[in-house]
Amino acid sequence: xxxxxxxxxxxxxxxxxxxxxxxxxxxxxxxxxxxxxxxxxxxxxxxxxxxxxxxxxxxxxxxxxxxxxxxxxxxxxxxxxxxxxxxxxxxxxxxxxxxxxxxxxxxxxxxxxxxxxxxxxxxxxxxxxxxxxxxxxxxxxxxxxxxxxxxxxxxxxxxxxxxxxxxxxxxxxxxxxxxxxxxxxxxxxxxxxxxxxxxxxxxxxxxxxxxxxxxxxxxxxxxxxxxxxxxxxxxxxxxxxxxxxxxxxxxxxxxxxxxxxxxxxxxxxxxxxxxxxxxxxxxxxxxxxxxxxxxxxxxxxxxxxxxxxxxxxxxxxxxxxxxxxxxxxxxxxxxxxxxxxxxxxxxxxxxxxxxxxxxxxxxxxxxxxxxxxxxxxxxxxxxxxxxxxxxxxxxxxxxxxxxxxxxxxxxxxxxxxxxxxxxxxxxxxxxxxxxxxxxxxxxxxxxxxxxxxxxxxxxxxxxxxxxxxxxxxxxxxxxxxxxxxxxxxxxxxxxxxxxxxxxx
Numbered sequence: 001x002x003x004x005x006x007x008x009x010x011x012x013x014x015x016x017x018x019x020x021x022x023x024x025x026x027x028x029x030x031x032x033x034x035x036x037x038x039x040x041x042x043x044x045x046x047x048x049x050x051x052x053x054x055x056x057x058x059x060x061x062x063x064x065x066x067x068x069x070x071x072x073x074x075x076x077x078x079x080x081x082x083x084x085x086x087x088x089x090x091x092x093x094x095x096x097x098x099x100x101x102x103x104x105x106x107x108x109x110x111x112x113x114x115x116x117x118x119x120x121x122x123x124x125x126x127x128x129x130x131x132x133x134x135x136x137x138x139x140x141x142x143x144x145x146x147x148x149x150x151x152x153x154x155x156x157x158x159x160x161x162x163x164x165x166x167x168x169x170x171x172x173x174x175x176x177x178x179x180x181x182x183x184x185x186x187x188x189x190x191x192x193x194x195x196x197x198x199x200x201x202x203x204x205x206x207x208x209x210x211x212x213x214x215x216x217x218x219x220x221x222x223x224x225x226x227x228x229x230x231x232x233x234x235x236x237x238x239x240x241x242x243x244x245x246x247x248x249x250x251x252x253x254x255x256x257x258x259x260x261x262x263x264x265x266x267x268x269x270x271x272x273x274x275x276x277x278x279x280x281x282x283x284x285x286x287x288x289x290x291x292x293x294x295x296x297x298x299x300x301x302x303x304x305x306x307x308x309x310x311x312x313x314x315x316x317x318x319x320x321x322x323x324x325x326x327x328x329x330x331x332x333x334x335x336x337x338x339x340x341x342x343x344x345x346x347x348x349x350x351x352x353x354x355x356x357x358x359x360x361x362x363x364x365x366x367x368x369x370x371x372x373x374x375x376x377x378x379x380x381x382x383x384x385x386x387x388x389x390x391x392x393x394x395x396x397x398x399x400x401x402x403x404x405x406x407x408x409x410x411x412x413x414x415x416x417x418x419x420x421x422x423x424x425x426x427x428x429x430x431x432x433x434x435x436x437x438x439x440x441x442x443x444x445x446x447x448x449x450x451x452x453x454x455x456x457x458x459x460x461x462x463x464x465x466x467x468x469x470x471x472x473x474x475x476x477x478x479x480x481x482x483x484x485x486x487x488x489x490x491x492x493x494x495x496x497x498x499x500x501x502x503x504x
Contacts (some may be wrong), residue, residue: 003227007216008267009235014215015414017273018223020371024276025337029401030215037117038394039126039212041196042066042137042294044119045205046101056097056104057116061206065117068105070097102205117284125210128221128249129174129182132189133167140169140481144373150175161186166193172226172373184250217245222373223255231258234267280338287331291324295335296398304332308350314329314406318354325361333368336376342393351385362387408481416483418448422457425449425474425485429461432490433468440471440496443488444503448477473500 006017012033018026019087030036042060049056051260057065075172097103107393109415111119121184125132139158141151154170157179162168163186196210203209206406213221216238224231233239239260246255268274279285285293296303306328309321332347352358352422360389362381376391404413416424425445432441445453453461465472471493 003229005219005223005228005274006267006271007219007233007235007238008230009216009233009238015268016215016219017268017271021269023334024122024273025279025334025371026340027273027277027280027338027398028215028219028265032133032255034214036110036214037062038110039107039218040208041104041123041201041210042119043102043104043108043203043205043207043209046097046099046103048365049097049099057444058103058119059206060105060107060117061208062111062117064111066105066107066117066119067115068103068120069117075452104200104209110395111399112393112396113453125167125192126171126222127185127189128251129171129177129185130189131169131171132163132186132193133169134165134193136167137162137165138167140167142170142172142174142369144172145170145175157182163190166190173222191413205426216242220245221249224251232261232267233258234259234261276338277398277402280335281402285335286332287324287327289323289327291328292329293331293335295339297341297407301346302341304335304345304347307349308348318352318357321350321352322357322360325352325357326364329365330368333372336369336391337372337374339398340374340395341397342374342391345391347387347388347389349385349387358385408483415481418446418452418482421445421449421485425453426457426460426464428485428487429464429472432487433464433470436490437489438470438471438496439493440489440491441487442473442475442489442496442500442503444477444480444488446480446482446484447476447478448475448482471496475500475503 002021004019006019010017013029013031015030016026016028017024018028042058044060044066047057047059047065055071056068058068060066060137066401071220104123105119105121106123108120111117121415122136123132123134137157139162141154141158145151145154150177154174158168158170159178161182168186170182192210199209199439212218216233220231220242231242233242239258242258243255246252246258261270263270266274266376283295285295287293290308292307292308292309294305296305308324316358323328328349335341336345349361352361359380362378365387366378369378372391374394376389379388380391381387406413409415425443429443430440432438461472461474464470473496475488477486488503489496
C-alpha cells in the first residue's frame with residue numbers, strides 16, 4: 001500500500017494527515033490550548049460512587065470529574081457488592097472502592113461535552129511493538145494480525161518474555177518480528193512503569209503520574225510501519241527530534257523515510273489536504289460514478305444515505321444500483337476514518353433485491369473497515385436494507401473539532417422561512433398599532449422578508465394603516481438576519497420619516 005504521513009507543525013496546532021494511494025484517509029489535530037489527556041495516567045480521588053449504574057466519579061485534577069465504570073475488577077464498598085468482580089482475569093482477590101479513596105486510573109476517552117473523561121483501572125503502556133498491562137497477566141495479539149500462524153508464533157514469544165506480574169499485547173507492528181526485536185521495547189516499558197510506581201507512592205491525589213507523547217510522536221510510535229513509504233514534516237526542529245526519537249525506539253533503519261519539507265507553499269496546500277478537509281465537513285459526498293452520499297450527524301447517531309444522483313447507468317438498473325452501492329461502501333469506510341465518526345452509524349444503501357448483491361456490498365464495506373485501526377463492528381443488516389454498525393468513540397470527531405453550533409440556528413442547520421417571518425412581522429405590526437399612540441412605525445427586516453411583504457401581503461399592511469390611522473414603513477437591510485425584526489422607530493410621522501431617509 002502506498003502510504004504517506006504529512007505533518008504540519010503550526011504556531012498553534014499540530015496536524016497529521018494520513019494518505020493511502022494518494023487519498024486522505026485520516027486527519028489528526030492537536031491544539032496548544034487543548035489538554036490532550038487520552039493515555040495519561042493519574043492518581044485520583046473517588047468523589048462519588050453510584051452502585052445503581054455501577055460507576056464512580058474520580059477527581060483527577062481536571063475541570064470535570066472522570067467517569068469510571070465499575071467493571072469486573074472492583075467492588076463498591078457501600079454494603080452493596082457487585083458479584084464476581086476481580087482485579088484482573090488472573091487474580092482472585094478483589095479491591096473495594098469507596099468515596100475518598102485514592103486510585104490510579106488511565107484516561108481511555110476524552111471529555112466530550114457534556115460528559116467528562118472516561119477512565120479505567122486497567123493500565124496499559126503502549127510501546128512500539130508491545131503494550132504492557134501492569135494490572136493484568138494475560139497475553140493478547142492485535143486483531144489486525146489476522147494470519148493464524150503468525151498469531152500463534154507471536155503468542156509463543158510473548159509467553160517467553162512476559163513479566164510474572166504483568167500482561168502483554170503484541171501490536172500490529174510486531175508482525176514478523178523476532179524475540180530479540182521485542183526485548184528492548186519490553187525493557188523500556190518496564191522501566192517506565194517502575195518510574196510511574198515510584199511517583200505513585202509519594203504523590204498525593206489528584207496528580208498526573210504519566211503523560212503520553214504529543215501527536216507527532218504518537219503517530220510515529222503507532223503508525224510508522226513498513227507500509228509507510230514516507231513521513232514528510234515542515235519543521236526542521238521536529239525533523240531532527242524525530243531522528244533522535246527513532247534512535248531511542250531502535251528504528252534507525254526507518255530514518256531514511258523521514259523527509260523535511262522545504263517548499264514555498266504551506267505543506268497541506270501543496271498536497272491538496274486543506275481542500276480535502278473542507279470536503280470532509282460537507283454533508284454531501286460525491287462518488288466517482290456520479291452518485292452521492294448524504295451524511296447527517298446527531299448526538300446519538302450518524303445516518304448515511306446513498307443516492308444514485310447523476311449516475312443512470314446503461315440500461316441495467318441492477319448493475320447501476322450495485323455499482324453505486326459498492327462505491328458508496330468503499331467511500332463510507334474512508335469517511336468514517338477521515339471524520340473520525342464514533343457511536344452508532346446507520347447506512348441506507350439503495351435497495352437491492354438480490355441477496356448476492358447485498359453480500360457483495362457488505363463485504364466491500366468490511367474490507368474498507370479493516371484498514372481502520374479504530375474498532376468497528378457491523379451489527380446487522382436490517383429487513384429495510386439498512387446496515388447498522390458501531391465505531392468506538394475516543395475523541396471529538398472532525399466536525400466537533402473544527403466547527404461549533406451556528407449562533408443563529410442553534411445547530412439545527414435551518415432557519416425560519418421568509419414567508420414565516422413575514423407573518424411574524426404582521427403580528428408585530430398589529431401589536432404595535434394596538435399598544436402605541438404613535439403616528440408612524442419604521443421596521444427593518446431581511447431583504448427576502450421585505451420582498452414577501454411588498455407582494456400580496458402589502459394589502460394587509462395597508463389595511464393595518466387604515467384601521468389604526470398610522471403610517472407603516474418597512475425597509476430592507478442585508479445586514480439583518482433572516483429571523484430578526486428590528487423596530488427602528490415608533491413616534492411622530494415627521495420624525496419617523498426623517499429617520500427613514502437616514503436609514504436609506
